[in-house]
Amino acid sequence: MSRISTSFEKLKKExxxxxxxxxxxxxxxxxxxxxxxxxxxxxxxxxxxLGVPFSDPMADGPVIQLACERALLHNTRLLDVLAMVAExxxxxxxxxxxxxxxLNPIEILGYQTFAEEAKKAGVDGVLTVDLPPEESGEFNxxxxxxxxxxxxxxxxxTEDERIKYICEHGSGYxxxxxxxxxxxxxxxxxxxxxxxxxxxxxxxxxxxxxxxxIKDAESAKAVSAVADGVIVGSVLVNKIAELVKDQQQIAPxxxxxxxxxxVAMDS
Amino acid sequence: MPTNIDxxxxxxxxxxxxxxxxxxGRFVSxxxxxxxxxxxxxxxxxxxxxxxxxxxxxxxxxxxGRPSPLYHAKHLTEHVGGAQIYLKREDLNHTGAxxxxxxxxxxxxxxxxGKPRVIAExxxxxxxxxxxxxxxxxxxxxxxxxxxxxxxxxxxNVYRMKLLGAEVIxxxxxxxxxxxxxxxxxxxxxxxxxxxxxxxxxxAGPHPYPKLVRDFxxxxxxxxxxxxxxxxxxxxxALVACVGGGSNAIGLFHPFIEDADVKMYxxxxxxYGVETGQHAAPLSAGSPGVLHGNRTYLMSxxxxxxxGTHSVSAGLDYPGVGPExxxxxxxxRAEYVDxxxxxxxxxxxxxxxxxxxxxxxxxSHAVAYAMKLAKEMDKDQIIVVNLSGRGDKDIHTVAQxxxxxx
Ligand SMILES: Cc1ncc(COP(=O)(O)O)c(C=O)c1O
Numbered sequence: 001m002s003r004i005s006t007s008f009e010k011l012k013k014e015x016x017x018x019x020x021x022x023x024x025x026x027x028x029x030x031x032x033x034x035x036x037x038x039x040x041x042x043x044x045x046x047x048x049x050l051g052v053p054f055s056d057p058m059a060d061g062p063v064i065q066l067a068c069e070r071a072l073l074h075n076t077r078l079l080d081v082l083a084m085v086a087e088x089x090x091x092x093x094x095x096x097x098x099x100x101x102x103l104n105p106i107e108i109l110g111y112q113t114f115a116e117e118a119k120k121a122g123v124d125g126v127l128t129v130d131l132p133p134e135e136s137g138e139f140n141x142x143x144x145x146x147x148x149x150x151x152x153x154x155x156x157x158t159e160d161e162r163i164k165y166i167c168e169h170g171s172g173y174x175x176x177x178x179x180x181x182x183x184x185x186x187x188x189x190x191x192x193x194x195x196x197x198x199x200x201x202x203x204x205x206x207x208x209x210x211x212x213x214i215k216d217a218e219s220a221k222a223v224s225a226v227a228d229g230v231i232v233g234s235v236l237v238n239k240i241a242e243l244v245k246d247q248q249q250i251a252p253x254x255x256x257x258x259x260x261x262x263v264a265m266d267s
Numbered sequence: 268m269p270t271n272i273d274x275x276x277x278x279x280x281x282x283x284x285x286x287x288x289x290x291x292g293r294f295v296s297x298x299x300x301x302x303x304x305x306x307x308x309x310x311x312x313x314x315x316x317x318x319x320x321x322x323x324x325x326x327x328x329x330x331x332g333r334p335s336p337l338y339h340a341k342h343l344t345e346h347v348g349g350a351q352i353y354l355k356r357e358d359l360n361h362t363g364a365x366x367x368x369x370x371x372x373x374x375x376x377x378x379x380x381g382k383p384r385v386i387a388e389x390x391x392x393x394x395x396x397x398x399x400x401x402x403x404x405x406x407x408x409x410x411x412x413x414x415x416x417x418x419x420x421x422x423x424n425v426y427r428m429k430l431l432g433a434e435v436i437x438x439x440x441x442x443x444x445x446x447x448x449x450x451x452x453x454x455x456x457x458x459x460x461x462x463x464x465x466x467x468x469x470x471a472g473p474h475p476y477p478k479l480v481r482d483f484x485x486x487x488x489x490x491x492x493x494x495x496x497x498x499x500x501x502x503x504x505a506l507v508a509c510v511g512g513g514s515n516a517i518g519l520f521h522p523f524i525e526d527a528d529v530k531m532y533x534x535x536x537x538x539y540g541v542e543t544g545q546h547a548a549p550l551s552a553g554s555p556g557v558l559h560g561n562r563t564y565l566m567s568x569x570x571x572x573x574x575g576t577h578s579v580s581a582g583l584d585y586p587g588v589g590p591e592x593x594x595x596x597x598x599x600r601a602e603y604v605d606x607x608x609x610x611x612x613x614x615x616x617x618x619x620x621x622x623x624x625x626x627x628x629x630x631s632h633a634v635a636y637a638m639k640l641a642k643e644m645d646k647d648q649i650i651v652v653n654l655s656g657r658g659d660k661d662i663h664t665v666a667q668x669x670x671x672x673x
Contacts, residue, residue: 055572056446056558058453059296065440077570103294103557105571130294130557134284153297157460162300180298181458 003096003124004149004172007046008207008228017224018173019044019262020209022100022233023254024051024067025084026076028244032251034087039251041095044262047173049127049231052081052101059129061184063234066241078105078114082121089122098125098151098172111139115146125149125172133169140169153177154200156192167204173229174206179213184234188213194226217264224265232261272598278524280594285474285561288597291590293473295453295560302460307475309380314482319375326371327486330404331361333368335487337494337651342621343638350504350644352637354654355491355519358626364656365487365515366397370466372483374401377464384408384459387466388452390417390445390511391582391629392424393656394468399433409433412451414444417581424660442575445511445585449559469512470589473560477589484518491651492522499649505530505640508653509632510550510603511582513589515655520601521591530602533592534636536578537605547576547584550596550603563590579608579664580628582656606635612668614638615658627656628664 011018021040025033037048053071057064078101085097099118106114106128118126126148131139133152140150149172154163157180167174176197178188188210197208210223211231220230236254243250280287293303313319327333336356344352357365370387377385385407389395395411402409411428415437418425428435441447449472456465470480488506495503506523508516510533523529538546546552549564556565558573566574566586578584595601606614611628614635619625626634630653637652644650658665666673 053572055441056450058450058559059298059457061454062440072572075570077572079570104565104567104573107556107562108554108567108569108571129296130560132293132295132297132300135292135294155296155298155300157298157301159301166297177296177298180460182454185458 002147002149002172003094004047007096008173011046017227017265018046018209018229019258019265020047020049020229020231021045021236021258022049022051022231023236023240024053024064024071025081026053026071026074027067027237027240028070029247030074030076030080032247033084036251036254037088038091039255040258041092043255043258045095045258047096047098047229049098049100050081050085052078052099052105054102054105057102059182061182061234063184063237063241067237070244078109079117082117082123085123086121096124097122098127099123100127101129103128103131111142115142115148118148119146123148125151127151127175129153133166151175156180156196163200164203167200167206170206173209174200174204175231176200176208176210177212178210181212183212186213187215187219190222190226193223197226217260220261221264230265272600274525274527277598277600278521280591281474281478285478287591287594289555290562290593291474291477292562293560294557294562295473296457298457299460303473303475309376310475310479313376313379323372323375327368331367331371332359333486334490335359337491337498339498340622343618344641346621347638347641349641349646350648350650351646352641353495353503353649353651354624355487355651357487357515357653357655358624358630358657362397362400363659364393364397364627365484365518366394366468367400368486368518369468369480369483369514370394370397370401372479373464373466374405377407378405380464382462382464384463385466386410386412386452386455386463387468388412388445388448389468390448390584391580391627392417392421392428392660393582395433395435396424396427396431398466399428399431402433403431410455411435412438412448412455414438414448416443417445420664421581421660422663444576445581446573468514470514470517470591471512471559471561471563471587477561477591480514481517481521481591484514485521487515487518487653488520488522491519495649495651502526502529503649503651504644505532505650507532507534507633507637507640507650509534509583509629509655510588510592511585511629512587513592515653517589517591519653520595524600531600532636532640533601533603534632535603535605536580536583536632537607537610538577540607541605545577546605547578547586548605549586549588550592551605555593558587561590563587563593564596579611580632582627582629583632604636606632610635615665624654625658626654627658628661630655
């Protein structure tokens with residue numbers, strides 16, 4: 001079983017919801033990331049979504065756009081991100097890592113090379129925002145051959161037939177985008193999310209993570225009551241942005257936010 | 268051109284998933300998939316609907332002023348000494364460029380789908396103006412995203428859009444040009460997908476945009492084909508059009524795809540010279556990748572990041588290109604070349620002085636290459652150049668190059 005499935009199984013037995021933080025690799029500097037990942041795990045993160053910087057992050061709001069720009073100032077590339085994962089794996093053999101980003105860097109590296117390198121580094125899943133299942137036949141097959149989960153998005157606009165179609169293709173977990181919009185936009189409506197998750201569960205037993213619009217411990221707790229995973233990104237990245245001039249503080253302060261959420265979710 | 272390609276099959280692309288060979292497709296985040304599917308269905312139904320066609324044709328005739336003339340540029344031909352140069356006068360369209368053909372079509376789609384708000388991205392501002400124009404006419408709310416750098420170099424068009432009642436949103440992210448405007452328009456659409464129609468300005472983006480923009484622009488090539496037959500008694504030997512995202516070029520080329528003897532040349536922005544890296548010529552110097560919803564030739568670095576482009580013309584200053592051009596390149600049906608900033612400016616001046624026609628700097632790239640090409644051809648051969656727009660919007664840029672402050 002993949003590390004992602006193992007984690008969700010374990011949480012399920014404990015009656016807990018996965019806490020899944022997102023940060024952009026190399027933001028604000030390459031040296032910060034690995035320590036930050038360890039800190040987040042210690043604070044209670046169960047799975048990590050590690051953003052691969054991209055010059056044109058079309059699905060992201062200003063907070064993550066700026067994170068990409070900061071990371072690209074130091075030229076943090078896909079291969080550098082994989083090196084960070086490998087370094088993280090030296091001390092953490094259990095916490096699943098999912099790469100989140102856009103297709104072009106992977107396309108330019110080549111699917112096969114990417115899969116081999118990602119596996120070697122210890123990546124467990126890949127979420128490519130601009131790669132819906134329709135276009136990902138070959139990609140999905142190559143990832144599968146390397147035991148890497150392909151994680152797909154579901155949205156409020158995804159209708160029944162398509163939910164079924166996406167569920168047939170995804171593995172690891174499915175990522176429900178709780179609001180129409182870019183990352184870091186509006187707050188979510190928990191009841192609407194709960195209704196949609198019920199509908200999605202008619203088609204799949206794969207765990208459901210919910211992201212976009214989770215801003216604090218309170219909303220994390222509310223979502224954890226209905227989802228299998230709570231994904232938080234922009235709040236953390238915002239904190240990183242505030243600490244660009246005081247980088248030693250990044251790991252502890254971001255971890256503190258995670259800890260608050262963890263405590264709220266588990267109470 | 269390779270002789271083994273099936274031109275009929277080529278002209279019938281894209282397939283049902285929006286693919287032109289390996290290019291095109293629908294590479295967007297999930298939130299937009301339903302809207303694109305709906306757009307595809309609406310478009311396929313309406314495009315076959317005689318009532319829609321009639322309204323579209325009527326608008327093109329009485330609002331845009333079509334057909335646009337095919338003008339035999341005898342003075343330029345004589346000046347160059349070679350093939351006969353004909354200009355397809357899209358510069359004479361209402362609002363001054365080919366862009367209006369497409370916005371008329373998409374605004375009709377917006378009307379039929381009942382969306383009260385339209386958004387657009389724009390580079391040179393021609394598509395923004397064309398969108399603001401149709402929005403004003405149909406009473407739609409309109410917001411136009413434009414890179415901050417372009418807002419400066421196309422100030423005249425910015426003001427035109429405002430006069431037409433559109434809001435121009437200056438985009439400060441990334442390279443502050445057309446690609447960033449498109450990112451921002453996509454972000455807007457994802458957020459307001461329920462009530463907003465995104466009028467994309469070129470034959471790029473996720474399926475069905477490359478197809479529907481092409482279909483709306485094909486009136487250029489259909490007319491040119493007919494006019495050339497009438498005036499010269501035969502088809503042209505070569506077509507030349509500038510390529511930004513590729514809408515004016517595909518509009519001219521497509522109706523000729525099955526005419527195997529008609530050569531096609533797409534002219535990209537060579538900027539300071541393709542060898543300097545400072546250009547906007549993905550087909551000439553890029554490689555396939557994925558951006559803005561489609562797989563196509565792109566300018567990206569070895570890490571897959573999109574590279575900043577340079578062109579004197581805002582409308583060509585884009586690192587990607589419509590997917591159909593990528594496939595026309597790979598199949599050899601069309602050839603893609605470039606003209607530098609300097610060559611385009613020379614052509615701008617030449618056409619202005621010799622024919623009394625002031626072309627857009629975008630279109631000047633096509634004129635520049637056509638002048639080169641004509642020299643190598645016989646006097647009894649014919650080149651049709653798509654004069655995609657007029658140069659009024661560029662007067663500031665030209666004056667600036669001349670060191671004059673207007
Ligand atoms: C006059 C004119 N020609 C050409 C272009 C380039 O676009 P496309 O390649 O889609 O025709 C523009 C874009 O702004 C334009 O204004």
